[in-house]
Amino acid sequence: LKALWFDGKSLSLTGRPTPKPRPGEALVRVRLAGICSTDLAILEGYMSFTGVPGHEFVGTVISADDPSLVGKRVVGEINCACQSCQFCLSGLQKHCPNRTVLGIMGRDGAFAEYVCLPVENLHKVPDEIDDEAAVFTEPLAACLQILEQVHIKPHHKVIILGDGRLAQLAARVVRLVGCSILVVGKHRAKLDLLDGLGASALLLDDFEPDHTADFVIEATGSPSGIKLALECIAPTGKVVVKSTFNKAPALPLSRLVIDEVSLVGSRCGPFEPALRLLGNGSVSTAELISAIYTIDRWQEAFDAAASTAIKVLIKLA
Amino acid sequence: LKALWFDGKSLSLTGRPTPKPRPGEALVRVRLAGICSTDLAILEGYMSFTGVPGHEFVGTVISADDPSLVGKRVVGEINCACQSCQFCLSGLQKHCPNRTVLGIMGRDGAFAEYVCLPVENLHKVPDEIDDEAAVFTEPLAACLQILEQVHIKPHHKVIILGDGRLAQLAARVVRLVGCSILVVGKHRAKLDLLDGLGASALLLDDFEPDHTADFVIEATGSPSGIKLALECIAPTGKVVVKSTFNKAPALPLSRLVIDEVSLVGSRCGPFEPALRLLGNGSVSTAELISAIYTIDRWQEAFDAAASTAIKVLIKLA
Numbered sequence: 322l323k324a325l326w327f328d329g330k331s332l333s334l335t336g337r338p339t340p341k342p343r344p345g346e347a348l349v350r351v352r353l354a355g356i357c358s359t360d361l362a363i364l365e366g367y368m369s370f371t372g373v374p375g376h377e378f379v380g381t382v383i384s385a386d387d388p389s390l391v392g393k394r395v396v397g398e399i400n401c402a403c404q405s406c407q408f409c410l411s412g413l414q415k416h417c418p419n420r421t422v423l424g425i426m427g428r429d430g431a432f433a434e435y436v437c438l439p440v441e442n443l444h445k446v447p448d449e450i451d452d453e454a455a456v457f458t459e460p461l462a463a464c465l466q467i468l469e470q471v472h473i474k475p476h477h478k479v480i481i482l483g484d485g486r487l488a489q490l491a492a493r494v495v496r497l498v499g500c501s502i503l504v505v506g507k508h509r510a511k512l513d514l515l516d517g518l519g520a521s522a523l524l525l526d527d528f529e530p531d532h533t534a535d536f537v538i539e540a541t542g543s544p545s546g547i548k549l550a551l552e553c554i555a556p557t558g559k560v561v562v563k564s565t566f567n568k569a570p571a572l573p574l575s576r577l578v579i580d581e582v583s584l585v586g587s588r589c590g591p592f593e594p595a596l597r598l599l600g601n602g603s604v605s606t607a608e609l610i611s612a613i614y615t616i617d618r619w620q621e622a623f624d625a626a627a628s629t630a631i632k633v634l635i636k637l638a
Numbered sequence: 639l640k641a642l643w644f645d646g647k648s649l650s651l652t653g654r655p656t657p658k659p660r661p662g663e664a665l666v667r668v669r670l671a672g673i674c675s676t677d678l679a680i681l682e683g684y685m686s687f688t689g690v691p692g693h694e695f696v697g698t699v700i701s702a703d704d705p706s707l708v709g710k711r712v713v714g715e716i717n718c719a720c721q722s723c724q725f726c727l728s729g730l731q732k733h734c735p736n737r738t739v740l741g742i743m744g745r746d747g748a749f750a751e752y753v754c755l756p757v758e759n760l761h762k763v764p765d766e767i768d769d770e771a772a773v774f775t776e777p778l779a780a781c782l783q784i785l786e787q788v789h790i791k792p793h794h795k796v797i798i799l800g801d802g803r804l805a806q807l808a809a810r811v812v813r814l815v816g817c818s819i820l821v822v823g824k825h826r827a828k829l830d831l832l833d834g835l836g837a838s839a840l841l842l843d844d845f846e847p848d849h850t851a852d853f854v855i856e857a858t859g860s861p862s863g864i865k866l867a868l869e870c871i872a873p874t875g876k877v878v879v880k881s882t883f884n885k886a887p888a889l890p891l892s893r894l895v896i897d898e899v900s901l902v903g904s905r906c907g908p909f910e911p912a913l914r915l916l917g918n919g920s921v922s923t924a925e926l927i928s929a930i931y932t933i934d935r936w937q938e939a940f941d942a943a944a945s946t947a948i949k950v951l952i953k954l955a
Contacts, residue, residue: 416873586894
């Protein structure tokens with residue numbers, strides 16, 4: 322099968338044997354996969370991953386112990402847990418210390434024609450959600466995790482820092498609360514994608530942080546984002562931290578203490594609510610697709626994802 | 639009146655005019671004042687404060703608009719708010735952007751024979767609480783703020799980092815929840831003060847952090863404390879940050895995101911619960927008093943507070 326392979330230094334298109342599902346796993350033919358900022362970070366050494374990257378996908382089940390899944394279109398949760406440790410037994414499978422993570426840690430991912438995942442990680446995609454929308458399920462779920470972790474209320478003021486892939490989806494989710502939203506980014510063209518969503522948008526150069534946001538969602542992907550977040554947040558406010566990178570920014574912790582601000586790390590989220598919001602049209606994603614490439618044109622795809630594009634997809638079937 | 643005066647560079651004992659209370663303020667004769675780590679930080683430039691430091695005290699009301707207060711023993715909340723801004727009107731007076739803070743920001747403090755505070759900041763001290771206990775009301779309230787901000791449950795595992803003034807009081811408060819507590823510090827003699835409280839104690843050199851604490855209370859007063867806290871905390875756990883200092887430590891934020899850990903800044907807390915716990919004997923403080931000096935011996939007092947002492951008090955009346 323065709324797969325993108327990262328050897329720890331560079332990515333290349335290779336031919337590899339079709340993976341063999343372990344007990345309890347399904348074999349899935351990947352239809353469409355999305356490039357995420359985490360993938361770009363992995364190519365720079367994040368998580369010291371080697372193997373097939375890619376964790377956002379929609380595919381068709383080829384084989385599974387559960388025959389009702391075979392032939393079905395599915396998306397897949399990325400954390401593969403042991404189901405027997407203290408975290409798994411308390412419902413925190415995604416924090417299982419024995420876990421593998423699709424295309425990120427110890428498990429080959431979705432930039433390949435076939436991928437294996439435990440059956441319990443799969444979610445059937447309703448017919449009304451096409452592939453180009455379904456491929457957003459994983460990052461949309463990650464944005465819904467914000468609302469699982471903090472209680473954003475309709476009267477709150479929320480600032481989203483960043484205008485890229487995750488920031489765009491976060492704006493599309495958080496706006497459903499009815500709160501006031503300001504998105505601050507560096508790219509006019511990306512900010513324009515928020516038109517008609519009822520969120521305000523401002524270029525970073527025109528933005529003056531003033532410690533008035535009840536919540537800040539930090540989705541810049543840059544170490545400088547967290548410092549800006551601390552300049553935006555009001556006393557007793559909460560900063561939801563979404564960016565992952567290898568650097569350790571210096572933080573003025575006394576400000577955190579004096580203003581009793583919280584930093585809330587936020588990662589993966591629930592798939593079923595994401596599928597509901599995609600299915601009922603509450604969250605639009607079509608305008609976020611910058612380009613779709615076949616896997617043979619993977620280099621162009623990754624170049625585009627690393628430049629000013631929003632979501633770049635790789636079509637595999 | 640005698641007062642300690644910090645001119646931005648050094649502290650000295652001076653004679654100053656007795657302060658004149660503004661409308662709504664009471665004049666209080668200070669009986670006993672405590673030296674806090676924040677005072678030591680102020681002498682190193684924290685908050686760029688100049689004036690009379692000191693914010694932990696018990697005193698006697700000399701004059702006040704409310705005649706029922708005159709002659710009463712009181713302790714005082716340190717944040718003096720405008721009572722008219724959005725924060726004050728929503729009950730967040732301690733975060734009033736127009737506030738002064740006793741002995742910390744824009745208001746002379748309690749290392750003086752007299753001090754002024756708004757009447758609404760004062761709390762009468764019940765007879766069963768002697769001066770040596772009442773002077774702990776302010777830092778004890780700051781520790782109760784931990785329980786106002788996060789929900790520590792009886793089955794939780796809590797690690798307290800630090801064995802100094804605030805860590806000791808935090809242990810005395812959090813133990814009342816019934817949770818498991820481990821205090822990690824650098825000083826055998828300080829850790830021994832926890833004997834009989836039902837908390838475990840460990841020297842830092844003997845401690846191996848292993849990401850298993852549901853909550854970590856960071857009260858080391860050192861920038862390295864927060865990094866250690868991130869090595870102790872379990873996935874989805876919360877680190878309550880109490881230390882204030884001028885430095886900005888570098889933090890591995892990706893760990894925060896991957897493990898969905900929260901950092902919760904925590905400052906001042908509620909006085910009435912602190913007085914209740916001192917009054918009913920649930921929190922013991924006598925063993926934390928290392929020494930009591932008259933104000934004339936302030937230099938010895940500050941030297942002791944900066945060395946291995948726990949709580950050093952200055953007796954003013």
